[in-house]
Structures are given as C-alpha cells and as structure tokens.
Amino acid sequence: MPEPPDRPAPIRLAPLWTRAFHTFNLLVLLVMASSGLQIYNANPVFGGRGGATVPESLTLGGWLAGGRDSHFGFMGLYALNLGLWIVLLLVQRRRRLAKGGDLITIKGSGNSGKRRLASHRVVYSLMLVLLAFSLITGLAMFKPAQFWWLSGLFAFGEAFGVSAWQTLRVCHFATIPAIALLLIAHVLLSWRIGGLRLLRSMLA
C-alpha cells in the first residue's frame, strides 16, 4: 500500500545519552523527594515537633531511618547523574541551554514561537540550577562539620533571628515546591512547542 503523502516525518529522537540522563534524573528525583519528605516528617521544617506532616502516601521508607536509607542511598546516583548531565550538556549541547539573549527574546521578540522556545530554554536550565542547589544545601546538612564554610554561608538569616540551620532546611526543602512549579511550566511548554511528538522525542 502506498504511503500517504502527508505522512509526518519520523520523530527525531534526542541523543540517547540525553534521554538516559533526563529519564534517570526524573526517577531518582522522585526517590529523593519522597524520602526527603519522610525525613521531613520526623521533625517538620515548618512548626518543628507538632508541626503539620506530609501525608504518608507521598513518603518513602516508612519511618525516619528508612527515609534516610533511601535519601542517602540515592544521593550519590542523583549527584553523579546530575553532574555528568550538566557537564555533557555544557560541552556538547550548550546551544540547548539558556543564554543571555533568551531574556531579550522573551521581552522583545514579536515572534511568539521564538519567545516560547526561549522561555522553555530558561525554564529547563533553571531546573538544572535548582537541582544543583539542592545538592549543595543537602551537602551542607549532610556534613556540617566538614563543610562548615558551606553551612556557614547560610547564616545570613541570623540578622532576622533565623538560625543558619533553619535557613538551610528551608532552602533545601524549597527544592520540592520550586521544582514542581518549574516542572509544570516545562511540561506545558514542551506540549505547546512540540506536542506529543516532542514528548516522545525525549521520553521514548
């Protein structure tokens, strides 16, 4: 049977390594977030003992030590995956990442397609920055004696009566709501830009 002439071109998949890092990051991030919320429940960042806890269905591990097992068990994989991905992106696919010009495009371009592409680059690049930040704040709480200089950077809140530790906890926890918002923007923009075909190019 002859092929219909308007048959769409085959989907151009993103490189294998891109898809691998992208998918693996998502999976490990889910483990990190749910096991992190399990740790959160032992002593909520907001409210301390007696503060509101996260529903158990969102947590991983069953209890504090289980959460810590998973959080610290996967942090190495998470850091390795994220680090290698960012380095490879910078070396091999830098044009995919946001650059200063994107902001000008978003503000000034009359071409809505270009604006969307630029916004999307900014959104997913910010996600990488945010995830790297979660790693830094995590490290500062994991080894506060060894990385005292890192943990010490978070003492800026002391002027307002917030201890450095509490600032660290809030910053680390903030990864979850911040990445959730960016993730929504990322998925919506992907959908808007390339629909199912683009999603499949990355997730297939």
Next chain:
Amino acid sequence: MSRHLDPRHLISRRRLLGFGLSGGSSLLLGGCALNGFSEKVGEASEPLNQRLEALLQGRGPVPEFRPDQVDPAALLVNSFNGIPRLNPASYRLRVEGLVSRPLQLDLAALAALPQHSVIMRHVCVEGWAAIVAWSGVRLADVLTLAGISPLGGYIEIDSADQYFESWDLA
C-alpha cells in the same frame, strides 16, 4: 582524638537516636512494604558512603560558635525510656572490654579528669539542630585511662535509659 567525642554529646546523641528508634518502631510494625526496599538501599549504599565519610573525617576540628549563639530552646530532649533518675552517690561509669584497666568511675573520679567545654552544633537525625555549650570530660581521656587496646574496633555505649549506640574508633 577530636573534641566531638565529648561524652555529654554522646549521651545526648544516643538519646536522640533513641527517639528515632522508638518513634520509628511503631511505624515499622504498621509500616508499608517499601520498608524492606529502603533497608536494602541503605545496606547496599552504606559501604560506599562510609568510605566517602572516612575520606572527609578528621579534617580539622569541628566548627565552634559564639556563646550568644547558644539556643537552649532549640535543643529537644529525646529519651528512649523516659528521662532516667540517676543517684549521684551510686552512679558509676563502667568501662570494660578490650581495655587493660577496666574502670568503675564515680562522679568524683570523673570530676578529677581534665574538664573541657565547647560550643558546637548538635545535629539530630530528625532534621533539627541546636547550638549547645557542652562541657565535661573527653571520651578519649576516659579511654586512655582504661588503657584501650589498639585491637578494639568500636565502642558500645549503653545509656541509663537502656538505649545503646556504637561508635567506630577512627
């Protein structure tokens, strides 16, 4: 040995861990099937993480803080079996095991040892932390007094509230 082996710190840390255990065990019984998974993950990653930690260990003293940073309200008291009542007259710190001189130290003997104090952050596994002024004798001094054998790999600490904890001898 570094300052963070202050015995008072030990007691408190142990208590904190104790809370984690006691609070957690109830969850464990009714907990979800993923418990086993987390435990496996912990077992699998522990050796590697311990190597990482060993690399980081002993790089300089722990950070100290200013007296005005001490925050008594932040220090939560976690106890395994309620706060034990100790009788100062009959209290003995027993040190035994791979030591050449097993000890039974009363409070006067402890007071006779060099006293140290340090202001440092106490970080609980539950996530909270408190800057505390600790004082007392060093664990290292007690162990030296007991003549600890170089063959000993770890110490086990049994507390008055029936919690126990073990520490590697780095």
